[in-house]
Amino acid sequence: MPYPHSAPTGLGQVAQQAAQVLYQHRLVSTRQLHRLVTPHHTRTEFLRRQLHTLRHAGFAEAVGRRSTGQTELLWWLTEKGAQAVEAVGLLQSRTYRMSPEAALGPLQEHTLAVVEAGAAFVEHARRLSHECGPLDWSPEIAHYYRDESRPGEELCLVPDAVLSYVHTAARQRTLLTFFVEVDRTQMTIARLAQKLHAYAAYHEYAPQPQSTKGNRGSRRQAAMPAWRYRYPAFPRLLLVLTGASEDRLARRIADLRSLAASDPALASTPLRVGVTTLDQLRARGPFEPVFTPVLGASSPESAWLSRPAGAHGRAGEAEL
Numbered sequence: 001m002p003y004p005h006s007a008p009t010g011l012g013q014v015a016q017q018a019a020q021v022l023y024q025h026r027l028v029s030t031r032q033l034h035r036l037v038t039p040h041h042t043r044t045e046f047l048r049r050q051l052h053t054l055r056h057a058g059f060a061e062a063v064g065r066r067s068t069g070q071t072e073l074l075w076w077l078t079e080k081g082a083q084a085v086e087a088v089g090l091l092q093s094r095t096y097r098m099s100p101e102a103a104l105g106p107l108q109e110h111t112l113a114v115v116e117a118g119a120a121f122v123e124h125a126r127r128l129s130h131e132c133g134p135l136d137w138s139p140e141i142a143h144y145y146r147d148e149s150r151p152g153e154e155l156c157l158v159p160d161a162v163l164s165y166v167h168t169a170a171r172q173r174t175l176l177t178f179f180v181e182v183d184r185t186q187m188t189i190a191r192l193a194q195k196l197h198a199y200a201a202y203h204e205y206a207p208q209p210q211s212t213k214g215n216r217g218s219r220r221q222a223a224m225p226a227w228r229y230r231y232p233a234f235p236r237l238l239l240v241l242t243g244a245s246e247d248r249l250a251r252r253i254a255d256l257r258s259l260a261a262s263d264p265a266l267a268s269t270p271l272r273v274g275v276t277t278l279d280q281l282r283a284r285g286p287f288e289p290v291f292t293p294v295l296g297a298s299s300p301e302s303a304w305l306s307r308p309a310g311a312h313g314r315a316g317e318a319e320l
Helices: 013-025 030-037 045-056 079-088 108-128 189-204 216-222 246-261 278-284
Strands: 060-067 070-077 137-139 143-145 155-157 161-169 172-183 236-241 273-277 317-319
Touching: 013 030, 013 045, 013 060, 013 070, 013 079, 013 108, 013 137, 030 045, 030 070, 030 108, 045 060, 070 079, 108 137, 108 161, 108 172, 108 278, 143 189, 155 189, 172 189, 189 236, 189 246, 236 246, 236 278, 246 273, 273 278
Parallel strands: 172 236, 236 273
Antiparallel strands: 060 070, 137 161, 143 155, 161 172, 172 317
């Protein structure tokens, strides 16, 4: 997918593209940037030169980490670089700024894992001639809602990422939207299962009218679920597990299904929730039977991704 020309100005197109990706995703490794920005290059040298150009211009900074026996650089934009990207106005503005302390902090691996999950969609979209680029997922978008079980509280659902993907088959183009949650086995399985409650509550939340006066049209609008103002169809929820052996992750998936099945609050939810491992997603792609439904039948399924059914057919789909 081609990129628009963008800031920081005065630099090459690849450097500008890399700056966009760094702004959107906050912390990205050299290898991830290579796969996202310059996949047509067999080696990373050209990209590395562009990144060092950004660094010398004061737009980007990097720290090293040990990975697979080698030192790998992790990149982010400086305040100067972020302001340059924002000045063009092509990306949604973000108040978050990365720092050396944050880049080396406890959220480093989680941030990189979210990028890795998005990159898996990008690479398989490229292979399948679908549409999903490095800017087609956004990390940590706030979704405000209220829950009847917690009256008076304004709650906030923040997925690790919201990802858009255009599936093409023959003449049919379907927009698929996903809430993505990446779990590195850092939280308890009970807390992971509890996240499903937040998504179920957000699905049901409809803002109440500020006044009882008004015509019937305004009342109908007020009763509309909040998510309909943002999405043509409610996104599917994808849980991506990593950070442990395949055996341990398989047990975690089984435990998650057991907790969800025994939870009466989830018995009637229309949520479509799938869980897989990051290794499976990278190796086989999202349109193979790698996702195990968290609610309902236990066998992995691919139909919910591989045969889009239109705006009213399945959750998270809208015909284009």
